[in-house]
Amino acid sequence: xxxxxxxxKLHFGHSGFLASFAFSILLLALALVVNFYAGVYATEKxxxxxxxxxxxxxxxxxxxxxxxxxxxxxxxxxxxxxxxNPGKIPFTVKSIALFVLIRSVFISITHIGPFPTQIAIDxxxxxxxxxxxxxxxxxxxxxPFLLALVFWDDLRLRILFxxxxxxxxxxxxxxxxxxxIDVLAAFFITFTxxxxxxxxxxxxxxxxxxxxQE
Numbered sequence: 414x415x416x417x418x419x420x421x422k423l424h425f426g427h428s429g430f431l432a433s434f435a436f437s438i439l440l441l442a443l444a445l446v447v448n449f450y451a452g453v454y455a456t457e458k459x460x461x462x463x464x465x466x467x468x469x470x471x472x473x474x475x476x477x478x479x480x481x482x483x484x485x486x487x488x489x490x491x492x493x494x495x496x497x498n499p500g501k502i503p504f505t506v507k508s509i510a511l512f513v514l515i516r517s518v519f520i521s522i523t524h525i526g527p528f529p530t531q532i533a534i535d536x537x538x539x540x541x542x543x544x545x546x547x548x549x550x551x552x553x554x555x556x557p558f559l560l561a562l563v564f565w566d567d568l569r570l571r572i573l574f575x576x577x578x579x580x581x582x583x584x585x586x587x588x589x590x591x592x593x594i595d596v597l598a599a600f601f602i603t604f605t606x607x608x609x610x611x612x613x614x615x616x617x618x619x620x621x622x623x624x625x626q627e
Contacts, residue, residue, distance in 0.1 A: 417421075417497065420561045433617055434499075444513035445524045448547075451517035457528040467586055473530045474581035474587040481534065483584070484553065491560065494570075504617035505563055508610040513552075515606055518560050520547040531589040545621045553581040555599035562607040566622070584601035585587055 424430045463516035474602055495502045525548060578600075584590040 423454050430500075430620065433503040433620070437503045437510065437617075440510040441513070444510040444517070447517045448513050451521045451609050452547040455520045455524060455548075457546070458524040459546035461525050462526045462528050463592070465528065465592045465594075468528050468530075471587070473500075473532055473589045475532055476588050477532050479580070479584050480553070480588060481592065483577075483581065485556065501621050504610070504614055504621040505560075507614045507617060508559060508563055508607065509556065511610050511613075512555060512558050512603065512606050516550065516552060516555070519549055519602075523549040525549070525592070528589045528592065533589075544621070548591055550599040550602050551582070551585055551595045551596050552588055552599075553585055553591075554578050554596050555603040557581060558600055558603045559607055562575050562604065563621075 425434075446539065477567065478605045490507075495505060524546060526546070527548065555578075557574045557578035561571050561578065564570040582599075586596060
């Protein structure tokens with residue numbers, strides 16, 4: 414406990430870290446606002462559904478429990494992980510915010526309607542952040558993969574987040590919540606987003622690995 418307390422005193426007593434931390438929170442808040450309006454717009458403009466090589470050939474499965482509660486458990490874990498490692502907060506949060514902002518652009522310009530047999534998500538919490546038209550690309554797949562890239566040097570976390578991304582990929586396809594292209598594209602686009610984050614948040618990435626020296 415004293416060690417964690419010292420970490421917080423060291424980091425939040427550093428003006429550069431404090432400014433970066435504050436900016437990361439503001440950037441994430443902005444990204445979530447943009448995502449909300451992009452989701453509303455994409456849902457209003459959604460056109461007809463299309464056929465899909467996977468969804469058209471498998472029946473729909475009721476896996477909304479994994480979709481909802483798996484997401485909640487994942488983000489509780491990530492929150493605790495960051496709270497225990499404050500030096501990793503700015504780069505991680507900024508990378509997530511960048512992901513959300515870029516995805517907001519994608520869903521704003523892609524208006525394919527949802528697959529007709531998708532399950533209904535029974536969650537007021539998730540329904541505030543998910544929309545019928547925000548399909549391309551899958552955040553449920555992309556965000557865990559982004560976290561795998563962010564924590565790549567930690568083998569256990571890398572495996573955990575990659576496995577999470579694969580599980581969510583299977584879940585959204587089984588539930589017919591995303592088209593196959595939404596899932597496959599998520600891995601490639603997310604990798605590019607991470608590379609962009611490495612470049613524009615280079616100082617935060619350095620802090621992520623090195624920390625603040627006393």
